[in-house]
Amino acid sequence: MSPDTAPILEFRDVWVEYGDKVVLERVNLAIRPGEFVSVVGPSGAGKSTFLRLILGQEGPSRGEVLLDGTPLAPECSPDRGVVFQRYSVFPHLTALGNVLFGLECAHAPLTARLFGTARARARGEAVAMLEAVGLGHSLDVYPAQMSGGMQQRLAVAQALVKHPRVLLLDEPFGALDPGIRLDMHDLVGKLWQEHRLTVVMVTHDINEAFKLGTRVLAFDKRRHDPHAPNRYGATAVYDVTLDRKTRAAGPPAELLAAADAAA
Amino acid sequence: MRLVNIRPSRGPRILIGAVPIAIAIVIYMVFSAARSEANPNDKVLPTFLAMAQAAWRLFTQVDPRTGEITALADTTASLWRLGIGVGIATLSTLIIGIALGVVPLVRAALGPIVTIIAVIPPIAVLPILFIALGLGEASKIALIAIGIAPYMIRDLAGHVAGLPSEQFLKAQTLGASTWQLTLRVALPQALPRLIDSLRLSMGPAWVFLISAEAIASDVGLGYRIFLVRRYLSMDIILPYVAWISLLAILTDWALLTISRKAFPWAHGDAR
Numbered sequence: 001m002s003p004d005t006a007p008i009l010e011f012r013d014v015w016v017e018y019g020d021k022v023v024l025e026r027v028n029l030a031i032r033p034g035e036f037v038s039v040v041g042p043s044g045a046g047k048s049t050f051l052r053l054i055l056g057q058e059g060p061s062r063g064e065v066l067l068d069g070t071p072l073a074p075e076c077s078p079d080r081g082v083v084f085q086r087y088s089v090f091p092h093l094t095a096l097g098n099v100l101f102g103l104e105c106a107h108a109p110l111t112a113r114l115f116g117t118a119r120a121r122a123r124g125e126a127v128a129m130l131e132a133v134g135l136g137h138s139l140d141v142y143p144a145q146m147s148g149g150m151q152q153r154l155a156v157a158q159a160l161v162k163h164p165r166v167l168l169l170d171e172p173f174g175a176l177d178p179g180i181r182l183d184m185h186d187l188v189g190k191l192w193q194e195h196r197l198t199v200v201m202v203t204h205d206i207n208e209a210f211k212l213g214t215r216v217l218a219f220d221k222r223r224h225d226p227h228a229p230n231r232y233g234a235t236a237v238y239d240v241t242l243d244r245k246t247r248a249a250g251p252p253a254e255l256l257a258a259a260d261a262a263a
Numbered sequence: 264m265r266l267v268n269i270r271p272s273r274g275p276r277i278l279i280g281a282v283p284i285a286i287a288i289v290i291y292m293v294f295s296a297a298r299s300e301a302n303p304n305d306k307v308l309p310t311f312l313a314m315a316q317a318a319w320r321l322f323t324q325v326d327p328r329t330g331e332i333t334a335l336a337d338t339t340a341s342l343w344r345l346g347i348g349v350g351i352a353t354l355s356t357l358i359i360g361i362a363l364g365v366v367p368l369v370r371a372a373l374g375p376i377v378t379i380i381a382v383i384p385p386i387a388v389l390p391i392l393f394i395a396l397g398l399g400e401a402s403k404i405a406l407i408a409i410g411i412a413p414y415m416i417r418d419l420a421g422h423v424a425g426l427p428s429e430q431f432l433k434a435q436t437l438g439a440s441t442w443q444l445t446l447r448v449a450l451p452q453a454l455p456r457l458i459d460s461l462r463l464s465m466g467p468a469w470v471f472l473i474s475a476e477a478i479a480s481d482v483g484l485g486y487r488i489f490l491v492r493r494y495l496s497m498d499i500i501l502p503y504v505a506w507i508s509l510l511a512i513l514t515d516w517a518l519l520t521i522s523r524k525a526f527p528w529a530h531g532d533a534r
Contacts, residue, residue: 057432076435087427090434092451092528101447102437112443142528155433162437 006069008033008165008198009054014063015233016049023049025233027063029217031166036192036199038209040255041219046234047202050219051170054200055082067165078102081159082168085175088155089143095154096139099126102162126161132194133157133187149180153187160195169201173208185212206251215241218255309498318502333487334506341484342510344400345472348407352468353461355408356415357453363416364423365431365449366441377420381413385471393479403475410471411464418460423449455529458522462515469511 007030016024024046031037041047052058053065059074066072067079082088089098103122104112114122130136133153143151152172159167169188173181189212192199203209209216218238225231238255240246271279295308309317321334329336362369363377389406396402426449434444476485484507491499523530 055432055436076432078436078438080436082433082436084429084433087429088433090430090448092526101434101439104447105434105438105440105443109440109443112439112447144528144531158433158437164436 005032007031007066008068009200010064010066010069011053012064012066014053014060014065016046016053016058017061017233021230022233024053024060024219025235027235029236029239031198031200031215033198034196034214036197036212036214037201038213038216039200039202039219040204040206040209040216041234045219045221047219048170051168051200051202054166055080055168078106078162079165080168081162081164081166082170083152083155083159083172085171089151089158091143094140094142095130095135095146096123096126098143098154098158099129099161102158106162126157129157129161130154132160132191147180148176149184152176152184156188156191160191160197163195165198167197167199169199169203171202171204174204181208188212206255210242210247210251213242215239216251306495306497309501313498314502317496317498321499321502334503336482337484337487337503338506338510340480340482341472341476344403344476344483345407345468348404348472349411349461349465349468351404351408352412352415352464353457355412356419356460357450357457360416360419360457361423361445361449361453363420364426364453365445370420370424374420377413377416380409381417385410386474389475389478398479403472403480406475407468407471411468414467415457415460415464419453419457422456423453426452451526452529455522455526458518462518465511465514465518469507473507 009029009031011027011029014024014027015022027050039047039050049058053060054072056072056074056076059065059072064071076082090101093101100114100122101112103125104114107118107122108114127136127139130139133156135150135153135157138146138150143154146154155172172188173184176184185208188199191197192212201209201212216238217236219234220237221232221234222237223232291308292311295305295310298305298308299310318334321332323332325331326333359373359377363373364370385406388409389402392402392405392409396405430448431444434448439447472483473485473488476483477489480486484503488500488503
């Protein structure tokens with residue numbers, strides 16, 4: 001990744017405030033294509049707000065968030081895919097229906113349904129995507145019949161079939177069993193390489209952040225007023241790009257200590 | 264073993280369930296036999312035989328005055344009113360309820376007025392309907408629709424608004440427009456809930472139907488029982504009440520079956 005590649009996502013002096021409460025302050029960041037950015041930090045340090053800004057679920061109070069150099073509208077759109085911890089898939093659609101939905105929306109504005117050859121083509125695309133995440137045998141299964149891991153695989157396939165510029169993962173493996181979580185790490189790592197994705201992942205698990213990420217951001221408050229805890233917002237206090245050596249060394253002691261204190 | 268842990272299996276459960284019903288029937292038979300012994304012309308507690316005869320007459324014989332079989336004419340008229348009224352309520356619930364649930368602007372605009380209409384007791388509006396729409400079919404249908412729609416609309420709007428916001432966000436990241444996410448995310452998940460609230464609303468719908476028929480009508484199940492009340496014809500009233508109950512049970516069963524067949528994912532049947 002050459003450092004002079006144009007950033008895909010850029011934060012320029014971004015603040016988020018809810019009334020008197022400052023959540024994020026002075027966030028300045030650039031994320032380049034192909035990066036896998038892990039975001040860690042204690043609860044309430046604005047990790048989720050940071051993700052919501054990229055998603056477009058909310059806009060900054062001050063400053064700008066740019067995608068490919070254009071300021072983002074405070075609205076979700078198909079260039080940013082997302083996988084949430086829960087409720088990421090539609091319970092009333094089968095696995096195939098869930099993945100087809102994005103394709104149907106693009107090609108059938110009025111009915112959001114495809115028929116005939118258009119459907120056959122979209123179906124082929126959706127099936128290929130489901131096979132890539134290991135759900136090729138579960139096309140007609142409803143999410144309620146699936147394990148948590150399968151549901152998250154489905155959520156990933158559903159997002160990737162739209163070929164988003166950025167894939168956002170909001171604690172995607174937080175609700176899974178440890179063994180399943182390892183499988184999901186392999187899957188996401190593989191898809192990230194194969195599809196040359198740009199990923200922003202929020203996680204509570206620092207080891208996961210270092211294992212999967214090419215860059216780790218830690219959010220926390222630089223300043224703290226004990227009499228007015230909401231006076232100051234959080235920002236990226238730790239930002240390191242990982243190479244083979246730093247990854248092998250694992251998370252630095254200061255981050256682990258902070259995580260233990262938070263937990 | 265504790266009482267809370269004793270669970271009857273299928274056979275005994277049906278048997279236990281039948282006992283109270285049998286007791287009620289026996290008590291009725293004892294009292295009606297005693298009364299008819301004392302007075303063969305007693306009308307208050309008719310025997311099952313007398314009721315069967317009256318029912319047979321009403322369900323099979325053509326009334327020379329109207330040229331129709333009374334019970335069938337009453338049933339057709341009542342079910343028609345009920346069907347149209349409930350249909351209008353359901354359709355408006357589907358449109359208004361989903362719009363309220365999905366679009367914050369619509370919720371801001373229509374939420375208050377729906378809440379106000381919902382607290383008006385529908386029967387209190389009946390005179391207004393009679394004055395505005397006349398004594399014909401329109402006022403009866405309107406009473407049913409106005410009676411049940413506000414509750415159903417509020418229930419559905421609450422359900423749709425309560426769907427996880429993740430679903431709406433996810434749909435947008437998949438490129439769905441407001442219309443597309445209404446059609447493919449909100450509507451399918453609203454339908455089983457709509458059937459649920461319709462099942463709960465059928466009781467009130469019957470109340471409004473029978474009230475309206477009792478006050479101004481010349482045919483209908485409610486009209487008939489209030490008409491023969493003047494002659495203390497319990498032998499007609501009781502079979503009619505049983506018939507109405509049977510219709511209500513069949514409607515409920517049909518709605519539940521439709522919901523289970525059409526939306527297996529909503530009933531945990533797919534598990």
